[in-house]
Amino acid sequence: MVSPLRRRLRRALLGAGVLVVVVLTVIAGGVAWVWSTADISTVGTTEFTRPLTIPPLAASTVEPDGTRVFTLDIQSGTTAFEPGHEAETWGFNGSYLGPTLRANNGERVRVRVRNQLPEASTVHWHGMHLPATMDGGPHQMVEPGATWTPEWTVAQPASTLWYHPHPHGATEDHVRRGLAGMFLVDDAAAAALRLPSTYGVDDLPVIVQDLRLRGDRLDGAHTAFRDVGFLGNRTLVNGTLAPYQEIGDELVRLRLLNASTARIYTFTFDDARPFALVGTDGGLLERPATLDRVQLSPGERAEIVVRMRPGERTVLRSDRLDAGLDFWANRFAGGDDTFDILELRAAPTLRESPALPAALVPASTPDGSDAVTERRFDLAFSGINGAKMAMDRVDTVVTRGTTEIWAVRNVDGMPHNFHVHDVQFRVLDYAGGAPPPALTGPKDTIFLAPGVTARLALRFDGPADPDTPYMYHCHLLWHEDLGMMGQFVVVEPGQQAGAPPGHAH
Structure with a gap:
């Protein structure tokens, strides 16, 4: 005969076993749910209803000694990404993003950076060759109410650079809130090539970011298993959701900038049309490369030239990531996500564009031989x-x-x-x-x-x-x-x- 103590012990063990099974089942179900809902796609569902915002060229003055002077105010504000919903955001000289600074190789520039935020920040000139004290890294903090005035001589070839904050321990938050902008460098060699070069017409800044909106606020939470950092569920171009751009030229140059904090994009077109890659982070290539996709991780840039036909439409999208990650890492690093990003709409009649040159510029980086x-x-x-x-x-x-x-x-x-x-x-x-x-x-x-x-x-x-x-x-x-x-x-x-x-x- 089994004793009462043994019966109670057996029931307790059975109950504990059932509890363990229930807990494991709940955990497994939760993991399965998180896995099944981890991918995001806006492909084929995006209605492009908003004209693309083109960041204005930053106003500047030229001193008697030839120094070009810009002013950037780091400030907070509100931005309506969707009608009727004002989200709190940060920007330069406005509520979100910043103007495009532009200067020539060899030109002296000075930037008055005034911090109107309630906390310290910086402005880093990403890709710029300049003295360390002017770099805008975490050693050049600008306190609330203070002004920082870096000055340097531009000394590099024509290129698509950008600027963003770099406060140690808070960079993701400051960039995600909207602090970013382009800095374009020009030179005579690039101007002689007759590439598409009319800013905002056939030469377009394309600042791509992801975001997540929760009613009237930007949500910066990191979701489960996202060890890469913040990943949003929608994309912006130049601060515009679901944008389109009217095109009036046969060739259009897109200056792609991945200004997201963690997301990696595989840029391609919905019809897989080829395009010419003419530039990377620091300037033009030696010769154009024909591709049908280009991958950009955060901070990277690419200049591409795409041919349009009269009256057509094509969509710049981000395809799935092929980067050698295992299935788990790829899933939770956003590798299975796909986005429709920007629609290009060609006019019924297009202006003729000069053919792309077969050669661009000599290499400007060392070959390592010395x-x-x-x-x-x-x-x-x-x-x-x-x-x-x-x-x-x-x-x-x-x-x-x-x-x-x-x-x-x-x-x-x-x-x-x-x-x-x-x-x-x-x-x-x-x-x-x-x-x-x-x-x-x-x-x-x-x-x-x-x-x-x-x-x-x-x-x-x-x-x-x-x-x-x-x-x-x-x-x-x-x-x-x-x-x-x-x-x-x-x-x-x-x-x-x-x-x-x-x-x-």
Whole structure:
């Protein structure tokens, strides 16, 4: 006969077993639900009802000494992304995004940056070659109510650059709220090529971001398993939801900028039409490359030229990501998401465009043949080379006037990219082979799938400043905020690095 104690114990164990099964079933069901609802698609369902907003060219004045002066006010406001819904946003000289700054290679520029926010921020000139004290990284914080006035001489070829905040630990939040804008550099060599170049007509800025609206507010929450950072469920171009653009020319140049904080886009057209890639992050290629898609991770840019036929419509979209991620990482990094982004509407009669030239400009980046050293940078969620960012620590010291090779490797299972301040680099090899066409131009940001190594050639032309560092970091901005960032200084031959100050931001 079984004793009462044993019967009670058996019932307790049976009940506990049932509870465990129920809990596991609930967890499994929850995971299955999260998995099944993780992908997003707006393909085929987007009604393009809003004219594309073209950011205005920033007003400027020219001083007697030839210095071009801009003013940028960092400010808060409200923006109606949808009729009747005003969301709180941030912008430069307005409520969202900022004007397009434009200057010539060789021109002296000065920018008055006035912070009207209730918290400190910065303005980083992404892709610009300039002194470290003018770079706008986390060592150049602008306090509320303060003005920062960087000044430098533009010293690089024609290119599509951009500007955005860079406060240590808060970059994702500041960019997601709307602080971004383009900075275009012009030069005589590019002007002579007769590429589409009428701003806002056949030469269009295309600033692509994702967002999530919750009624009258921007939702910045990170959803389950999204280790890449914030991913939205809708896309904006130049701050416009579901935009269209009227086209009046046979050829149109799109200056694509991925200004999202974590999302990776695979840009293509709905009819898979070919286009000419003519420029990357830091300027024009040596010759156009014919592609039907181009992948851009956060911070990367591409200049493409697409041919239109009279009366037709075509949609720029983002296709699924093919980046070597496993099925779990791809799903929760947004790799299965697809978006219709921008509709181009050709007029019934189009202005004739000059044919694209077969050659563009000579290479402006080093080929690595005179490199004085090769360094290794391992990227992982835990940091770079095993260390998280420290504001008062110099991680790398480079000598002015020298070329180096940096081997950058993704050593964990999630997507990363790598951005270097101040310089444009050449990709020598990628994943053990020759770089694909989209990586053959000058670059300052590069995507790295898990296990992939890219070897980069960089030349450090200075000026030297042993006390003020530049940054290198993952440009998936939540990763940057959590410490995937390091610092380097440029010194004169034989000079030692100084000690950059740490601060509370």
